[in-house]
Amino acid sequence: MNYSEHYSEKIHDYLDGTLGDVEEASLLGAIATSAELRDELRHAIALKAAFKADVQALTPPPHLTNSIFANLGFISSGVPHHALPNETVHARSSNTALASVLSSLLTAVLLLSWNLLGTQGSKKRSDTQATFAQNNAPSTSPLIYWRISSAPRAAFRSPTPAHSQVASMLAVSQFSPSVFSPSVFSSSVFSSSESVSSTFPLEPAPELFPEHESPQEQITITNNSFRLNTASELVPMPIANTLPLENGSFNTQTSEQESWLQRVQIHARRIVSTSLPATEFPSNPSSFLRNTALAATFKLSERHSVGVECSEETFYQRFQERLGEGESPVTIQQNPSLFWAGISYRYLLLENPTHGFNPFLQGLVGGTQLGATGRVMLGLNYSPDAKTEFTLGLETSALVFLHQGVLYASPKLGFSYGVSLRF
């Protein structure tokens, strides 16, 4: 199975909700960097939706149900209402049902928190921002609308409740501005760090509006105009999980300072490293955290962040031990798996990301059970939006430990990749 096919299969597992966290992170990373996989994802979502629509359309017709019940000697004209098949086909197994419920809850929390942030704490500095006001919007549609700061950016149909979460996660990197007319939005609006500060009309993309809405309602939207500022301030936010167009209108408002919560970022990354010199020396059993670093950082300014990070890694130790007075020292080797935790500092090399990319330097000092540890990382961030970052970096680390009065170091070299989410 080649690279592409491997991820193709994973996409289907992802949409089924059966992918593990690590595989999911790996897949999302691959999707973020591969247009082919993004296409494949769109197609898979469309297929899934089509399957569901088809299943729902395939209900045994009443005459067939009546015939079956009559053949069994039941009251054919009185087929119990509850005997009609429902639409729970995709929630058949308890696992799927549970996943569905959990995903829906998670989605609801995400939507709620985003909405709260959008209305309370997510205002940008001194920018004019458009918000969408909605009144009496029906709450039955599975559509989820996203906006980038001030503009509805993409809409998609969620094949099942469980996939609302999938879709909401994917939207951050998947949906291009092509949902709008190219004459209105150019891709540079979303990917460039240049200041884009023009006023232009919002044109409704057909995909954004349900069929039953009248042209009049669309014209209402068309006549609105709003203002975008710098791309770095574009924030994906779900407007609602409903149809927001009826009685809706755009309003502008002046925003305020970024909230502290928005400065917090959660990171998870996989570390692939080797000891120097390389060793095959066995290690003790380790936890799930092995080679997976978890971190939380706080943005001090546009380029400076501090945080805490922890993980578990093996460190190959080679040191001399004198067993007794006058005896020759013996060389001890071991490759223990150690928990480490420390304080990190990250410095972004560019003030404004280039096409979403921004190199950075990161340092960490911390400790393990056996001694101090430090690491330095030179990496590259890719931010498809203001809430998500994918990271790839080279890093070197070392365990420094003291044994019988002698200081030793166990260096390592490797790379890491991961994903970061901002509130």
Place this chain on the structure above:
Amino acid sequence: MKQRITAYTDEELFACLSETNEAEAAFSELYRRLGQRMYAYCVRVLGDMRLAEDVFQEAMLKFYRAGQEGTKVKNVAGYLMQSVRNLCLNAKRDRKITFSFEDFDLHTPSGAARYEAEELAQLVVSALELLDDEYREAVILREYDGFSYQEIAELTGCTEVNARTRVFRGKQHLRTILQPYFNDIVKHR
């Protein structure tokens, strides 16, 4: 009884079919839970609505009679699916249904910018018919009936790995067939 029946497991309901006073309510509930999936399978595997209705009816009647006779079943959904599948195979053997690519109008509507799921569903249905039987059945069991790969393997007599591969290959073939539409969707967005 009618208020509690929905809390019964499939297996408990199936056992109730042999009890005269509860049989109708139990069957109604089983029909509600399983009927649509089985019907969808029949329609999509056979590709013929009338034939599918015949097979579905026969399967449901046999299912009820098996319950009446006190047949012991551990997995009712799997048991019914197996029965439906066997009947579908017989029906296909007796009445060979063939399709060709040319049978389907897969042209893109000119100027179409919107592809609703229902519209795409129609295309998917057509494309499904173009798949080899083993791929089509695997996709249907997975996507229409919600069976796990392990259950699909048990039903079709292959390994779990093979079941997974069939589902994946089936979807890939569907994607290949529908590629022009997907491209059109992207183009219009």
